[in-house]
Amino acid sequence: MTRRSFLGCCLAGGAWRGFAASGRPNFVFILADDLGWADTTPYGADLHETPNLERLAREGVRFTRAYAASPVCSPTRGSIQTGKYPARLRITIWREAALRGPERRAVITPAVAADLPHEEVTIAEVLREAGYFTIHIGKWHLGGAEHYPETQGYDVNIGGSVWGAPATYFWPYRGPFGQAGEYRYVPGLHLGRSGEYLTDRLTDEALKMMDAAAGRPFFLNLCYHTVHTPIEGKPELVEHYRRRIAPGLHHRNAGYAAMVRCLDENVGRLLRYLDERGLAANTVVIFTSDNGGYINVWRGEQVTDNYPLRSGKGSLYEGGIRVPLIVRAPGCAAGRTCEEPVCSTDFYPTMLELAGLKGDAKHNATVDGISFAKLLRRPEERLERDELYFHYPHYYATTTPVSAILRREGGRQWKLLEYFEGGRVELYDLAGDPGEQRDLAQQFPDVVRRLRERLHAWWKQVGAPLPTPNPEARPAAN
Numbered sequence: 376m377t378r379r380s381f382l383g384c385c386l387a388g389g390a391w392r393g394f395a396a397s398g399r400p401n402f403v404f405i406l407a408d409d410l411g412w413a414d415t416t417p418y419g420a421d422l423h424e425t426p427n428l429e430r431l432a433r434e435g436v437r438f439t440r441a442y443a444a445s446p447v448c449s450p451t452r453g454s455i456q457t458g459k460y461p462a463r464l465r466i467t468i469w470r471e472a473a474l475r476g477p478e479r480r481a482v483i484t485p486a487v488a489a490d491l492p493h494e495e496v497t498i499a500e501v502l503r504e505a506g507y508f509t510i511h512i513g514k515w516h517l518g519g520a521e522h523y524p525e526t527q528g529y530d531v532n533i534g535g536s537v538w539g540a541p542a543t544y545f546w547p548y549r550g551p552f553g554q555a556g557e558y559r560y561v562p563g564l565h566l567g568r569s570g571e572y573l574t575d576r577l578t579d580e581a582l583k584m585m586d587a588a589a590g591r592p593f594f595l596n597l598c599y600h601t602v603h604t605p606i607e608g609k610p611e612l613v614e615h616y617r618r619r620i621a622p623g624l625h626h627r628n629a630g631y632a633a634m635v636r637c638l639d640e641n642v643g644r645l646l647r648y649l650d651e652r653g654l655a656a657n658t659v660v661i662f663t664s665d666n667g668g669y670i671n672v673w674r675g676e677q678v679t680d681n682y683p684l685r686s687g688k689g690s691l692y693e694g695g696i697r698v699p700l701i702v703r704a705p706g707c708a709a710g711r712t713c714e715e716p717v718c719s720t721d722f723y724p725t726m727l728e729l730a731g732l733k734g735d736a737k738h739n740a741t742v743d744g745i746s747f748a749k750l751l752r753r754p755e756e757r758l759e760r761d762e763l764y765f766h767y768p769h770y771y772a773t774t775t776p777v778s779a780i781l782r783r784e785g786g787r788q789w790k791l792l793e794y795f796e797g798g799r800v801e802l803y804d805l806a807g808d809p810g811e812q813r814d815l816a817q818q819f820p821d822v823v824r825r826l827r828e829r830l831h832a833w834w835k836q837v838g839a840p841l842p843t844p845n846p847e848a849r850p851a852a853n
């Protein structure tokens with residue numbers, strides 16, 4: 376069923392035609408934290424207001440089936456930096472949890488990596504080698520100081536650290552975080568003023584650094600902490616949304632809505648900067664999130680709702696892994712929607728293609744993603760890939776350890792989830808059931824068997840870390 380395309384002629388000598396002939400494109404890669412698939416207006420948000428993302432969608436291509444490679448933070452971030460599946464990297468949970476080691480519950484979760492190995496050739500390393508000024512701003516969460524962005528190909532690191540969330544979004548951005556009261560701060564942002572807000576400040580730094588590129592091609596890896604907890608919006612925006620909450624709305628958290636609005640305003644600042652500096656015609660803008668929306672409660676209020684998708688952050692249901700993705704590239708099919716599944720592993724090879732770079736052959740041999748650059752011109756096309764895999768062998772508020780395969784066969788968009796507690800499986804056809812409401816496992820045992828075999832073969836192929844039975848546990852209730 377794979378449609379081979381011989382129309383890939385927009386590539387001239389490996390470079391994406393349409394950019395200024397004089398140089399390579401800049402990249403502005405904007406990663407929101409925990410932003411759900413349905414949290415912005417191009418994706419049907421009701422309470423939230425995101426006019427700048429609407430503009431980006433009008434000028435770019437909006438993907439309806441973009442996946443984060445993991446339902447939690449660090450693994451997806453690793454997949455973006457390397458193009459590899461989290462299971463292959465053995466980075467399948469966020470760093471603090473990896474450091475805590477295996478959990479012994481109904482199954483024993485595997486020991487996994489906490490730091491992105493230096494042996495990996497990051498996208499920043501490839502781009503820097505080609506003359507790019509490489510800028511990391513905001514959340515990193517891929518290792519301790521010896522694995523900070525400076526050690527992984529970034530010329531500049533402002534704010535990237537061992538921590539996955541700020542203590543507060545208000546200057547001076549420091550204080551105790553979480554139940555343990557761990558002291559956190561955002562390095563590089565020590566000077567500020569009262570009332571200053573972190574999302575705005577990270578953009579301030581981004582604009583300064585793009586100026587500092589001074590004509591060199593740049594790669595801006597701008598990883599906003601927002602809309603991760605703590606749920607803290609600017610007071611005037613929180614009040615604005617408190618007044619707008621009405622019966623029947625799916626989104627009902629005013630603080631969260633205020634954070635989404637501020638994120639959108641900062642996307643607008645970035646777009647205006649590119650306009651004013653005459654850079655828009657030679658800059659690729661990518662906007663996405665690292666995992667699905669957080670549906671748990673924070674200070675008495677549910678944070679968000681991924682409706683019509685099921686569940687949220689931590690889960691391998693669509694609400695945990697399907698994320699917004701809008702890409703604006705010069706010459707792209709502006710205003711179009713693309714329904715082809717793409718994954719966060721794909722950014723690495725896509726950026727290489729757009730930059731006309733080959734990258735590192737040895738690294739590329741184990742890259743799991745594929746370039747989706749052609750979809751930016753022709754969003755109706757298919758990629759030469761019929762399967763995606765997800766692996767979360769850990770516990771979270773929304774899930775027990777689980778692995779999943781998506782596979783299209785004819786008009787079917789099969790999705791099999793296999794839970795490690797007792798080997799329970801669920802089968803959905805996303806083509807007619809994107810909300811994963813009808814489990815078809817009993818009805819299609821042959822499909823279950825075939826997909827399960829493919830999933831297990833993939834575990835072997837990538838060396839996926841697997842849970843093991845816990846001899847001390849009572850048999851899992853099935």
Ligand SMILES: [Ca+2]
Binds near residue numbers: 408409447448603666
């Ligand atoms: Ca996250």
